[in-house]
Amino acid sequence: GLSGYFGTKSRYEEVNPHLVSDPLSLGPAAGGSLPSSCTPLQLRAVLRHGTRYPTAGQIRRLGELHARLLRRAAGAAACPAAAALADWPMWYEESLDGRLAPQGRRDMEQLARRMAARFPALFAARRRLALASSSKHRCLQSGAAFRRGLGPTLDFGGDEVEVEVNDSLMRFFDHCAKFVALVEENDAAMCQVNAFKEGPEMKKVLEKVASALCLPVEELNADLVQVAFLTCSYELAIKNVTSPWCSLFSEEDAKVLEYLNDLKQYWKRGYGYDINSRSSCILFQDIFQHLDKAVEESKSSKPISSPLIVQVGHAETLQPLLALMGYFKDDEPLLADNYARHAQRKFRSGRIVPYAANLVFVLYHCDHVNASQEEYQVQLLLNEKPLSFHHSNETTSTYTGLKDYYKDILENCHFKEECQLPKVNITAVDEL
Numbered sequence: 001g002l003s004g005y006f007g008t009k010s011r012y013e014e015v016n017p018h019l020v021s022d023p024l025s026l027g028p029a030a031g032g033s034l035p036s037s038c039t040p041l042q043l044r045a046v047l048r049h050g051t052r053y054p055t056a057g058q059i060r061r062l063g064e065l066h067a068r069l070l071r072r073a074a075g076a077a078a079c080p081a082a083a084a085l086a087d088w089p090m091w092y093e094e095s096l097d098g099r100l101a102p103q104g105r106r107d108m109e110q111l112a113r114r115m116a117a118r119f120p121a122l123f124a125a126r127r128r129l130a131l132a133s134s135s136k137h138r139c140l141q142s143g144a145a146f147r148r149g150l151g152p153t154l155d156f157g158g159d160e161v162e163v164e165v166n167d168s169l170m171r172f173f174d175h176c177a178k179f180v181a182l183v184e185e186n187d188a189a190m191c192q193v194n195a196f197k198e199g200p201e202m203k204k205v206l207e208k209v210a211s212a213l214c215l216p217v218e219e220l221n222a223d224l225v226q227v228a229f230l231t232c233s234y235e236l237a238i239k240n241v242t243s244p245w246c247s248l249f250s251e252e253d254a255k256v257l258e259y260l261n262d263l264k265q266y267w268k269r270g271y272g273y274d275i276n277s278r279s280s281c282i283l284f285q286d287i288f289q290h291l292d293k294a295v296e297e298s299k300s301s302k303p304i305s306s307p308l309i310v311q312v313g314h315a316e317t318l319q320p321l322l323a324l325m326g327y328f329k330d331d332e333p334l335l336a337d338n339y340a341r342h343a344q345r346k347f348r349s350g351r352i353v354p355y356a357a358n359l360v361f362v363l364y365h366c367d368h369v370n371a372s373q374e375e376y377q378v379q380l381l382l383n384e385k386p387l388s389f390h391h392s393n394e395t396t397s398t399y400t401g402l403k404d405y406y407k408d409i410l411e412n413c414h415f416k417e418e419c420q421l422p423k424v425n426i427t428a429v430d431e432l
């Protein structure tokens with residue numbers, strides 16, 4: 001099927017297929033677990049919102065393409081694919097603009113229930129849950145759904161869904177002037193993405209789609225073909241149906257369109273430019289400040305003030321953070337002209353940040369089993385699967401070992417300085 005190639009529009013089930021038959025299953029047991037003398041002290045989760053509707057811009061494009069097919073279908077010659085799509089009811093309205101879909105609420109409720117089942121001691125009654133979110137509607141709604149998923153038996157301080165808006169941590173990219181000016185608002189920054197849209201792989205896809213739709217190829221462009229592919233992904237994620245839009249694409253085409261989406265993620269949120277990941281150091285440091293605090297409290301036998309911290313953001317919250325930490329980095333950059341060389345790449349956004357993606361830091365306190373064992377240990381889970389630490393290749397690390405590995409970021413990455421616009425007016429991409 002095509003569903004493995006939907007990039008950031010992938011269902012969470014793509015990375016955890018066992019959830020299809022049982023949404024509450026914890027899946028295969030993760031290796032490398034800690035001894036029973038270790039108890040979790042703090043859990044910090046950074047989530048992407050659940051399944052959402054397309055953004056207004058994409059809905060507008062889809063409307064345009066659909067209208068074109070309607071006009072085409074009114075013409076003389078028979079063209080079955082175009083006729084089928086002209087008949088397809090265009091039900092997306094611009095007002096849906098990236099809002100959380102009902103499936104997105106379920107994504108979050110179920111994720112919360114699995115997390116609680118995985119860490120029963122932390123999610124026990126009367127533990128404090130600090131819940132924060134980006135100001136976007138889909139994230140606030142995701143936060144509320146997550147909390148609802150924890151259910152009435154867990155007492156997190158009454159019924160009111162208190163989700164704190166925290167854009168400085170969840171939308172740090174908006175507040176980073178250097179990122180906004182040099183990447184977000186700089187057309188030249190996306191030159192690899194734009195070059196790929198005009199390149200030979202996309203040209204082939206365009207010609208195939210144009211021929212299936214009996215349209216002159218000049219009437220199509222990469223953005224319209226991409227929206228057709230996106231619609232296939234949205235219909236599956238939101239409505240769980242295989243839409244007629246999917247029939248326009250083969251698996252080969254899907255791989256090309258996945259690469260197009262990954263190129264955007266790479267240059268806007270990943271390794272493409274340093275500022276993409278550096279802008280997230282404010283979030284990275286916040287995570288370690290809270291871990292530090294929990295260690296201090298534990299050392300002085302105080303109750304942990306924030307045992308559970310859950311924050312809901314975007315693909316563009318998680319992806320830069322993972323890049324800052326060095327995950328999913330290929331030897332070669334993703335470029336318009338090295339599609340073929342990247343068939344086995346690590347950077348596949350559908351595997352990293354599907355809907356409801358989650359990165360979880362768990363801090364443990366371990367009673368001394370022997371003198372050499374460190375008291376504080378950490379585990380990292382991405383989409384509920386252990387991530388190996390780069391410094392050890394293991395799935396658990398001593399807290400001091402982890403801090404030592406990221407010492408430079410923790411000490412020398414300052415959001416304000418990193419995000420300051422350079423005094424000279426640079427917009428050339430090679431100077432970024």
Ligand SMILES: O=P(O)(O)O[C@@H]1[C@@H](OP(=O)(O)O)[C@H](OP(=O)(O)O)[C@H](O)[C@H](OP(=O)(O)O)[C@H]1OP(=O)(O)O
Nearest residue numbers: 008009048052055056057058098136313314315316
């Ligand atoms: O779906 P698109 O192409 O409109 O892009 C989304 C962005 O919309 P925009 O291009 O600014 O209109 C959208 O931007 P806003 O937050 O709406 O400003 C997000 O960046 C979204 O990521 P996520 O789904 O919230 O994790 C973006 O989605 P992904 O690129 O993460 O799939």
